[in-house]
């Protein structure tokens with residue numbers, strides 16, 4: 001088992017040959033209509049390989065969502081660049097599916113209609129659309145709730161509906177913003193297993209934002225730790241665990257790794273708190 | 278593959294609370310309680326009118342007002358007057374709704390439209406539009422056209438502003454996820470912004486509807502002719518206080534029914550919107 005804390009310059013060097021997403025010296029400043037500008041992320045460089053599972057870890061408010069919005073093409077890039085497969089990101093695209101932290105479901109549509117929405121915009125036969133929608137509704141455990149509206153669902157169910165909606169369009173790159181944050185421990189574990197299974201059987205690059213260290217270590221091949229705001233990449237840790245091992249999360253190596261990363265994050269969380277005070 | 282199974286029925290079906298009395302008996306009971314203040318008011322009216330402290334000319338008894346409405350109903354006067362008033366109010370309302378929503382969407386989506394119409398709307402909203410009636414009569418004549426135009430002119434303002442506010446308050450993440458799922462620029466308006474803004478737009482329509490009736494009756498009073506407002510004006514000129522009071526009751530009932538139907542329509546159309554399901558006042 002090897003792991004290394006790489007510095008920023010070397011970040012992603014190992015994956016360079018296989019690089020799919022290249023973030024180069026990206027910064028983002030929010031300029032609210034009233035109030036001072038906020039530098040949310042500062043000089044972030046990161047390379048993500050094809051089929052890689054990368055976890056983005058950091059205290060709340062450090063710019064994780066902002067970075068994901070940039071990758072999704074929802075915010076304009078002012079300083080720095082992002083390229084996907086060598087092309088500059090200039091707007092949203094179906095190659096990058098995103099699961100929003102606050103779900104962003106269409107409240108006037110039922111669960112089924114939400115999941116169908118993206119499928120209807122792909123050139124698929126109607127029967128195939130319906131089959132796929134049902135497949136992913138079943139997958140996230142929402143069978144029986146197809147005709148419910150989001151307002152009739154719990155937070156965890158809304159989140160699972162949002163995950164189904166994004167998975168259904170089968171994007172090559174999955175951007176997930178704390179996608180299991182609203183789930184109870186048991187459902188969260190089932191969804192983690194399911195996500196790994198999907199990732200194992202279909203070629204996807206996953207960027208998974210979380211503030212849960214154990215979740216990051218359990219899921220990802222690499223963990224990028226962000227600093228308190230303005231967000232920078234503070235450390236990148238390579239992981240190499242055998243996820244088929246049922247006792248993995250209890251093994252000493254796993255627990256040690258979680259502790260090691262937790263120390264890195266804790267320092268930033270304290271800084272983030274101090275910054276607010 | 279592992280699937281997550283969660284039993285239980287969808288939360289969609291509202292719980293019917295249990296009790297000893299059948300549902301309709303209880304809801305009837307509550308209906309009486311809710312309406313009690315109105316009933317008290319009407320009884321007080323009848324008592325005062327019969328007591329002789331005021332002349333029947335100033336305040337006729339309720340019984341006689343209802344008799345008068347009954348005879349107007351039989352003679353066909355009432356249905357014609359109410360029908361005409363209702364037709365003008367609804368025609369004006371529908372025109373205002375269609376144009377108001379269209380203008381609101383255009384303003385919310387297009388800077389030029391916003392730049393041009395925003396100051397006009399801001400100045401126009403508080404103006405008593407009824408002040409334009411004399412000039413409208415000169416332009417459009419005395420009949421339905423000028424009345425309906427006046428109604429639409431008054432009711433369009435709340436619809437436009439509600440539409441703009443509705444579109445502006447659509448969460449940006451909803452728009453982003455729509456774009457992410459392949460929504461086109463055209464589709465954004467009809468598939469996303471309009472339905473997402475519908476609760477607010479509908480509130481604007483609910484504000485506009487009673488205004489349509491009020492302005493309809495006002496124009497009829499000012500310009501005469503058939504319709505509830507016109508009949509009341511005629512009755513007043515002939516010192517027929519019974520006729521005036523009958524008109525007031527007709528408008529009250531029509532207005533109440535209209536507002537209630539609109540609230541029912543809202544609950545039906547906005548099934549997905551939790552706040553729209555809350556019962557309103559009686």
Ligand SMILES: Nc1ncnc2c1ncn2[C@@H]1O[C@H](COP(=O)(O)OP(=O)(O)O)[C@@H](O)[C@H]1O
Nearest residue numbers: 030032038040059060061062063064065066229
């Ligand atoms: N629209 C905005 N306007 C101003 N500041 C913002 C806006 N969105 C986010 N921020 C600020 O930018 C920082 C990063 O936000 P975000 O990316 O949401 O962090 P995270 O997802 O890591 O919690 C936060 O300090 C937040 O307050």
Ligand SMILES: [Mg+2]
Nearest residue numbers: 064065101177
């Ligand atoms: Mg966030």
